[in-house]
Amino acid sequence: xxxxxxxxxxxxxxxxxxxxxxxxxxxxxxxxxxxxxxxxxxxxxxxxxxxxxxxxxxxxxxxxxxxxxxxxxxxxxxxxxxxxxxxxxxxxxxxxxxxxxxxxxxxxxxxxxxxxxxxxxxxxxxxxxxxxxxxxxxxxxxxxxxxxxxxxxxxxxxxxxxxxxxxxxxxxxxxxxxxxxxxxxxxxxxxxxx
Numbered sequence: 001x002x003x004x005x006x007x008x009x010x011x012x013x014x015x016x017x018x019x020x021x022x023x024x025x026x027x028x029x030x031x032x033x034x035x036x037x038x039x040x041x042x043x044x045x046x047x048x049x050x051x052x053x054x055x056x057x058x059x060x061x062x063x064x065x066x067x068x069x070x071x072x073x074x075x076x077x078x079x080x081x082x083x084x085x086x087x088x089x090x091x092x093x094x095x096x097x098x099x100x101x102x103x104x105x106x107x108x109x110x111x112x113x114x115x116x117x118x119x120x121x122x123x124x125x126x127x128x129x130x131x132x133x134x135x136x137x138x139x140x141x142x143x144x145x146x147x148x149x150x151x152x153x154x155x156x157x158x159x160x161x162x163x164x165x166x167x168x169x170x171x172x173x174x175x176x177x178x179x180x181x182x183x184x185x186x187x188x189x190x191x192x193x194x
Contacts, residue, residue, distance in 0.1 A: 021155045023163045023193035026131040032082050033156060035134040036089030037064040037149075037179065038120055039096045042137035043110040050142065056101040062176055066093040079187035080133075091124055092134070112138045117152050118161050128156035135182055138166070146170045147178025151186030165189040 026032070039060065044051050065072055068087050076085050120136050131154065138148035147169050153162040169181040 021160065021162055023153055023190055026153055026162060027081070027190045027193050029131055030083040031086070031130055032080060032084075033086045033088050033126075033128055033130065033132040034068065034076060035124060035126075035132050035154070036066060036068070036092030037096075037135040037137065038092045039064065039101075039137045040099045041112065041116060041120060042101075042104060043108075043139045044101065044105050044142075045110065045139055046107055046142040047105060047140075048142075051105060053101040057097070059175065060096050063179060064093065064096055065089075065179065066096075075183065079183055080190065081187075086128070088132075095123070110139055111148075112136065112150060114161065114164065117150055117164050121152060121154055121159055121161055124159070126154070126156045126159055130156055131162075132156045133186070135179070135186075140175050140178070144170070145173050147175060147181075149178055149182040151182055151189065153190065163193070 039056070044056065060066070066089055068089050073085060073087065076082070117136055121134060124134070126132060134152045134154060136150045136152055138150060140147055147167075149167050149169075151165045151167065153164065154160070155162055165186055167178070167182040167185045169178040171177040
């Protein structure tokens with residue numbers, strides 16, 4: 001009888017732990033931390049002479065939503081259905097600013113996977129015990145005018161990636177359109193989690 005009780009207790013604990021790290025639990029949480037938009041592993045495909053390290057850094061303030069303003073915060077609260085969103089995007093901004101993008105201009109195909117996303121998340125310092133959201137740019141592609149951006153959902157306590165959603169968007173050359181689409185699709189994906 002004692003052995004059965006221990007097994008049942010262990011199963012209940014495992015179930016609670018798994019649920020605590022689920023995307024559904026994140027969707028139901030009233031709070032979330034926004035870690036910003038990370039460009040450090042991005043590729044800028046087929047831009048030729050139109051883009052360089054200098055022009056990427058010129059575009060970063062708009063493309064990265066940094067600084068993150070009151071209107072941005074209101075949009076995120078509404079889209080992600082959160083009572084409180086803590087903004088902790090300074091690390092992403094510093095990483096983006098320090099990055100040399102020269103080697104990230106390419107004509108080759110490029111795709112991130114879950115291990116790549118985990119490596120980026122591991123570079124962040126997280127002190128919370130709740131949930132975090134980080135966008136990781138995979139690519140801006142010039143000839144098709146499209147963006148590939150990952151919305152990455154994080155358990156702050158151990159920096160594990162709970163889930164990730166890749167959003168591809170045709171932008172007609174306004175790269176920020178890809179970011180706004182990722183906000184919308186990322187929120188919808190989280191809301192519909194089971």
